Amino acid sequence: MHRTTRTTAVLLFVAWAVDYIDRQVVNLALPSIGHTFGLTHGERGLVVSAFFVTYALTQIPAGLIAGRFGGVRVMCVALVLWSLFTGLTAVAWSFAALLVFRCLFGVAQGLFPAAAVDTLSRRSVPAQRLTANGWIQSSNAVGGLLAAVLGGLLLAHWDWRVMFAAVSVLGLLVVVAVRRRMPGALPAEQTGPPPERTGGSAAALLRSPVIWGFAVMFFAYDTVVWGLNSWSASYLMEERALKVADAGLVSLGPTLLAAVTAIVGGRLSDRFEGRPRRIVVPAMSAAAVLLAVLPLTGSLTGFVVVATLISGAIGLCYMPCFSVPLRSLPPGLTGVASGVILFGGQLSGIVVPTLFGQVVDAFSYRVAFWSLALGPALAVAAVLRVPQTSRRFLARLGAVTDDTLVKEDDSDASTVPHSA
Template sequence: MGSTYTVDVRKTAVLTAGLLMGVWVVDYVDRVMIAVALPFIGADFELTKTEQGSLVTVFALVYLLCQIPGGLLADRFGSRRLLVVSLALWSVFTALTGVAWGLVALLVIRALFGVGQGLFPGASFKALSERTTPARRATAAGAMLAASQLGAGLAPLVVAPLLLAFGWRQTFWVTAAAGVAIGLLLWALLPAPLPAGLNGSGDLARPAPPLRSVLRAPSVWKFAALFCATNMLGYGMITWVPSYLLEARGISLLQTGLYAAIPGLVMTVTVILGGWLFDRYFHDRARLYVIPLLLCTAVLLVLMLRAETAAGFTLFQTLAMAVGGLSMMGILGMPVRALPPEVIGSGMGVVNVGGQVAGVIAPVLMGWLVDHYSYTAAFGLLIGTTVLGALIAVAVPQRAEQFHLEPA
């Protein structure tokens, strides 16, 4: 009886992580494809680089504003319904991107797309926490978040041929259909949550903290600041590398898709590895894990900027993103392990607010730097923010007992 129960726990975790990985892949394909399409959208509507960057920034701003509400809704109403509602909304606005008639229409549609996607992260962390045990939660979260890098890597490979075959408008319709399909699978197959004693909730000796204590906890906001600084790299690379390779390096669209895909695909592996390493060796020594990795990433970014060929640029970009993938689960692993399942939706919503501030700043600021200076200046910004992340990491808590939330 005990053996069967253990197998059920494992199966619940594996099926949940697998389904959420599928959704995160579609999430990032739908999100990243705008960067591959930007040169074509910009040409159609005669947009400057700053205006092109604003299409990513407006999404990121609304996405940011929806993080805490999305987490609160997941904690209040449960993860299952919110996951499906989120997926349906963003698929609709992905499709509507293909019928936009100008910059203003694109900005409005991409903002509404941000609402749909902004409800998703808190619900996904809530679903994962309800269906995994605390001891293996960072590993499961690493696998789930690795799927975002897989989606980011697949997006250029999928989108570039579709752009050439059908045009940018029809490409958005094709990817919207994939969102509907994965949403139906999620609704049909997502298992029920584990009993409270297994997923870490319902400890009678330690009442669940009220939601207001999450919003007031300095530790939560420290991790939000850390995620902001380090996520500048991801948003900056996703938004501007395709345009850089096309315009500054003069390579073809298909080559651009291939080169832009490689870092994301490699990072998929290192994020999973990072979750396992954090659970296995560093769950109570987060700084020792994160700071050297961030400094190594900064050095690799310097070498990337000094590369003389597109292949050299991609090599060092890939190495930088790979090391950054290892550090991601040190940055996110601590709050994932330490927050009680009852409030993990809202808690991770706060942390993700920090990450999405980077999404608001990086695309438009880097676009402005390209317009007024150069791509070198734009990518140089990412070196500074990565070093800043290493400095912020000095102040974050390293162990669960340091991650203090007021009890009810």
């Protein structure tokens, strides 16, 4: 891997880890926040979903902004703003104020993902881009683990307001590191094909149904992720008498395995030159079976083991949701494409936490966990319909002729099934 790519990946790994720390500490704080403001389970879920409303709505504009002003600049602005709103959450004086600060926090963090993709795309070659992204996205699991550990320790000794105030400084430290250490971009001829060969413009990409198919796949992926991340801690504390200080230890296995499989999923996506169905179909099928078993476990250990296996299976599917677009598009368009895909995924963050809480109120945690199996079913349906290679992806965008596509099919017919 190019030295510029490695340095960029390290900096983005740290930035993403802080992103997830600031985002996920609220999950541990939900019982305390609920006690402070007298909230039902459904209202606690709304605290999580409020973030995702604005986070999701910011994704596509953020891709356009990153393409216009550059990923590094937009990323630094995002880090400063979300640190500010994390700190303001600590002084929320009512449930309404808390929702407002969570919405503003969502806007600030929503600027970051597309900017991070744009930053890496300008500092990596297409053949190594998914491997680098896999390493970077493993930070999500690491950030989730650190959120559980830091949040658990802080909540064990202070209240949720002190916790938010403490973690708000992390993003500012990352800004300093990025400004001092981020390398310059690689030459344009190394980073991808020219825009005229890939559909031409951001507007054309946004209008194309093909990119939205990957957004549906990421929606399905995040259905499981945000259902488990938002409610597992509350479930274990309320149903299994888990102490808040132990939440970090319980999440150790799931988060570490998810980190490893995110890296493996990125490496396999580069090795397969895309072809996401090779990973998504078996991994999501396994996740669906495990979700059926999860609420039936009779012990805390059994729950953690099954949750760890689910996290591993789901982690394999992260990079396949982005694999074909990121391998196919040049910098300037990868941010837009990732913004669309992330928008689809974050819609599940709006819907799932609140619905999960409402299902718990109306039925039980068991039924709520079972309902998450709809995510893997939708992921399999989506991956069977999206193009599996760069050539087919570009053909669906109108950037490759039918004759060229036939030549590719003939040369690859023994190994690659035709995509719908």
